[in-house]
Amino acid sequence: MTDLTKLTIASARDLLNSREISAVELTEAYLGEIATAGDLNCFVTVTAERARQMAAAADEKLAREAGGPLEGIPLAVKDLFCTRDVLTTASSHILDGFTPPYESTVTANLWADGAVMLGKANCDEFAMGSSNETSYYGDVVNPWHRHGDDETRLVPGGSSGGSAAAVAARLCLGALGTDTGGSIRQPAAFTGTVGIKPTYGRCSRWGIVAFASSLDQAGPFTRTVRDAAILLKSMASHDPKDTTSVALPVPDYERAFGRPVKGLKIGIPKEYRVDGMSDEVEDLWQQGIGWLKAAGAEIVDISLPHTRYALPAYYIVAPAEASSNLARYDGVRYGLRIADDDLITEYEKTRAAGFGREVKRRVLIGTYVLSAGYYDAYYLRAQKVRALIKRDFDVVFDAGVDAILTPATPTPAFAVESMATASPIEMYLNDVFTVTANMSGLPGISVPASLTDDGLPLGLQLIGRAFDETMLFRIGRVIEDAAGFFSPERWWAS
Amino acid sequence: MSVDQAIVRRIAHLARIAVDDADLDxxxxxxxxxxxxxxxxxxxxxxxxxxxxxxVEMAMKKRADIVDDGYIADEVVRNAPMSEDDYYVVPKVVE
Structure with missing residues (x-):
């Protein structure tokens, strides 16, 4: 009998369509796995009953040969996507008890294509974090351990840590994340999964709890590059309800598979060789270059001179937009309320109790940089720096480069609480390679590429032209073919 | 540019977040x-x-100025900690 949790989306789809397996048994298999994995804390809410109903409906459609592209495929959804009548928390205390009366466009697209929702995945509070340690619902634990060290619990990365860990631990066939500065690609690298942040505007942001509106994008986590292509195809759409959603047709990404990369030009940016990058990461990068060269791609050295300014500019833009977006949490319309006789005091008490440390820090920074007299010095300047970062990429792509290859992260996963005494900036440096794609709006994918000597996954990142996700899947596949697949040992099953 | 405790207190008030004096420093x-x-x-x-x-360069999308949703007051207020007759209830603001 097939081990249903060993399948990929592509193989499960084939077995479902040929009726060799049912959606109900597939969903039950994953619900069973979730039940054994409480130690990983991947989920804020498991929606078992809804999953069973959706799976039964999928079986009924499959029996009529009326199944959609994802009919019966069980997925986890980052708890940042609003899901109708299902608790949606953004992993924040301030959204206590919030059940949206509407469905996000991305999740609606997936359910329309037949996918099954297993539950809402844990994440950093309001997607602010790089280790999934800021969640009100507790830390997510990485399913990966260092070789010979069963004691040390590692972070899964963040902010989409629950989604990444759930895919790596085979608690679902795929998962949804969002990426504002690296929140899909960094956890993908830390957990040995594939994660793509599509071009800004490719997926609708409607119904996703907003963090930084000019940077937020939804994207999938999967165990293979092909699965990421399948999920993104269903997630993406033009949505009139999001003014920044782009009216471009969504390509059939899967059809890019098997197209050779011979003759493609791959740029290697010298500015991504940063201080503090481990030898293993440097070696991996060289390995990736070797693989693509062997596949016939042409490797060219490039320069992206404003790279080092991307992270500081991000820490103006993102907190500024967050302080504005998070103004809506007032204890009046939804979520937590700490009552007081005075309205202003009620707001202040509610927000003090409802927001965690990192969220407060960013709201305060954002409030300061947007306050009277500082707008030009901070936010406007940062938006100009963004234009320069984007221009760096434009120059390179105009010169014929098809995609850019970089490491996904400067280090592998680190231990839970090991950054507790570090300054906020040290944590922010996790996103040094990923944040440029958010600042420029360009698509980026992280593909698992190797294991460190102590057995932890590392990822390579590809950054592409605007709306050319197809190219990232095509080249990512070559890296995947050369590197193989990586799975953690199943130590957590209780 | 740097901030002192008084500025932190001021921006915390602007952001409507109560901050203990002990945390200011x-x-x-x-x-x-x-x-x-x-x-x-x-x-x-x-x-x-x-x-x-x-x-990418693109013109801002505009939608027709028409009502295409509404009459769902009960859904709008259903998550409110306190509501009455489709109104949000807050402490008395105007004497």
């Missing part, structure tokens, strides 16, 4: 750490650079 140091770090952006000459607004 620590918060001030954290904010100054971040503000000092982002100051490196001043090294860049941004003269004549247009601020970025979108990844």
């Amino acid at each position: 620590h918060l001030k140091d954290e904010l100054n750490g971040i503000l000092g770090w982002v100051e490196q952006l001043n090294e860049i000459d941004v003269e004549g650079v247009e601020p970025m607004t979108s990844v």
Whole structure:
């Protein structure tokens, strides 16, 4: 009998369509796995009953040969996507008890294509974090351990840590994340999964709890590059309800598979060789270059001179937009309320109790940089720096480069609480390679590429032209073919 | 540019977040750490650079000015901690 949790989306789809397996048994298999994995804390809410109903409906459609592209495929959804009548928390205390009366466009697209929702995945509070340690619902634990060290619990990365860990631990066939500065690609690298942040505007942001509106994008986590292509195809759409959603047709990404990369030009940016990058990461990068060269791609050295300014500019833009977006949490319309006789005091008490440390820090920074007299010095300047970062990429792509290859992260996963005494900036440096794609709006994918000597996954990142996700899947596949697949040992099953 | 405790208190009030006096000093140091770090952006000459607004040039979409949703007051207020007759209930603001 097939081990249903060993399948990929592509193989499960084939077995479902040929009726060799049912959606109900597939969903039950994953619900069973979730039940054994409480130690990983991947989920804020498991929606078992809804999953069973959706799976039964999928079986009924499959029996009529009326199944959609994802009919019966069980997925986890980052708890940042609003899901109708299902608790949606953004992993924040301030959204206590919030059940949206509407469905996000991305999740609606997936359910329309037949996918099954297993539950809402844990994440950093309001997607602010790089280790999934800021969640009100507790830390997510990485399913990966260092070789010979069963004691040390590692972070899964963040902010989409629950989604990444759930895919790596085979608690679902795929998962949804969002990426504002690296929140899909960094956890993908830390957990040995594939994660793509599509071009800004490719997926609708409607119904996703907003963090930084000019940077937020939804994207999938999967165990293979092909699965990421399948999920993104269903997630993406033009949505009139999001003014920044782009009216471009969504390509059939899967059809890019098997197209050779011979003759493609791959740029290697010298500015991504940063201080503090481990030898293993440097070696991996060289390995990736070797693989693509062997596949016939042409490797060219490039320069992206404003790279080092991307992270500081991000820490103006993102907190500024967050302080504005998070103004809506007032204890009046939804979520937590700490009552007081005075309205202003009620707001202040509610927000003090409802927001965690990192969220407060960013709201305060954002409030300061947007306050009277500082707008030009901070936010406007940062938006100009963004234009320069984007221009760096434009120059390179105009010169014929098809995609850019970089490491996904400067280090592998680190231990839970090991950054507790570090300054906020040290944590922010996790996103040094990923944040440029958010600042420029360009698509980026992280593909698992190797294991460190102590057995932890590392990822390579590809950054592409605007709306050319197809190219990232095509080249990512070559890296995947050369590197193989990586799975953690199943130590957590209780 | 750096902030002192009085400025931290002022921006916390602007942000409507109650902050204990005991936390002001620590918060001030954290904010100054971040503000000092982002100051490196001043090294860049941004003269004549247009601020970025979108990844590809595109005209802002506009929708027709029509009512296409509504009459769902019960859904709108259903998550409110306190509501009455489709109104949000707040402490008395106007005497």
